[in-house]
Amino acid sequence: MNDPQRYREAWEGYWEATSDEPGEAIWDADPSLSAVPHSELLLPYADASLPVVDLGCGNGTQTRYLATRFAHAIGVDLSHAAIGHARRADTEGVAEFAQLDLTDGDAVRALHERIGDANVYMRAVIHQGEAEARPAVAAAVATMLGARGRAFVAELTPASKDVLRLAAQGPDGPPKKLRRVYDHGLKPADAAEEEVPDLLRAAGLTTLDSGHTALPQTERLSDGTRIDLPARWFVLAVG
Numbered sequence: 001m002n003d004p005q006r007y008r009e010a011w012e013g014y015w016e017a018t019s020d021e022p023g024e025a026i027w028d029a030d031p032s033l034s035a036v037p038h039s040e041l042l043l044p045y046a047d048a049s050l051p052v053v054d055l056g057c058g059n060g061t062q063t064r065y066l067a068t069r070f071a072h073a074i075g076v077d078l079s080h081a082a083i084g085h086a087r088r089a090d091t092e093g094v095a096e097f098a099q100l101d102l103t104d105g106d107a108v109r110a111l112h113e114r115i116g117d118a119n120v121y122m123r124a125v126i127h128q129g130e131a132e133a134r135p136a137v138a139a140a141v142a143t144m145l146g147a148r149g150r151a152f153v154a155e156l157t158p159a160s161k162d163v164l165r166l167a168a169q170g171p172d173g174p175p176k177k178l179r180r181v182y183d184h185g186l187k188p189a190d191a192a193e194e195e196v197p198d199l200l201r202a203a204g205l206t207t208l209d210s211g212h213t214a215l216p217q218t219e220r221l222s223d224g225t226r227i228d229l230p231a232r233w234f235v236l237a238v239g
């Protein structure tokens with residue numbers, strides 16, 4: 001998919017077809033399996049009195065948890081429908097949500113000007129984006145950090161494709177939540193092994209800590225095993 005408009009429509013269509021039910025999106029894991037351990041990796045490096053921005057926040061499940069660990073939490077996403085889900089799910093109004101395309105440098109700079117240097121949480125955004133747009137997404141991380149922010153970025157590795165292939169080979173084909181991803185023309189785990197660290201470096205980001213992990217999904221293989229997708233994580237600063 002090399003067409004920004006089709007890409008936007010794919011995500012809008014996906015989120016429009018998704019209900020408000022927690023876990024309906026295959027990646028919508030409980031924060032205890034995601035933002036909780038990720039915050040423990042980020043916080044030793046971060047100033048929690050700065051806001052945190054969840055880039056590509058989807059329905060905001062992780063953003064709402066981040067709001068409990070940082071002074072203020074803002075979730076931004078390309079999809080208007082995703083932001084609608086995020087706002088409805090935030091019944092206590094703990095976070096702020098806004099539609100924003102990370103490849104729109106002016107919009108990202110305007111957000112940085114409004115809130116100042118911020119910490120960043122970005123989970124599973126670059127790996128599936130259009131290849132041409134990935135450098136701009138990495139640049140958005142650097143813009144939001146400025147001098148004082150720190151980022152936690154987790155992205156699927158190509159090994160995830162093998163797990164997804166296995167999942168799709170079940171007796172009934174891909175499980176329902178995974179089929180929905182493919183039906184909307186989305187391409188998980190499309191980035192090459194070293195592409196994400198290379199993009200982050202090229203955006204002027206220095207890795208302070210990193211490791212391998214797996215992102216637990218809300219879907220299971222036909223034998224009942226939870227689908228966990230291999231990923232790499234990075235704690236980053238500008239410079």
Ligand SMILES: C[S@@+](CC[C@H](N)C(=O)[O-])C[C@H]1O[C@@H](n2cnc3c(N)ncnc32)[C@H](O)[C@@H]1O
Binds near residue numbers: 027028062079103129
């Ligand atoms: C796989 S989902 C992950 C959602 C969320 N980060 C999470 O972990 O639950 C990827 C999200 O990134 C958003 N996204 C993709 N490209 C984007 C862009 N250029 N700007 C902002 N959001 C984007 C999609 O709309 C989608 O909600």
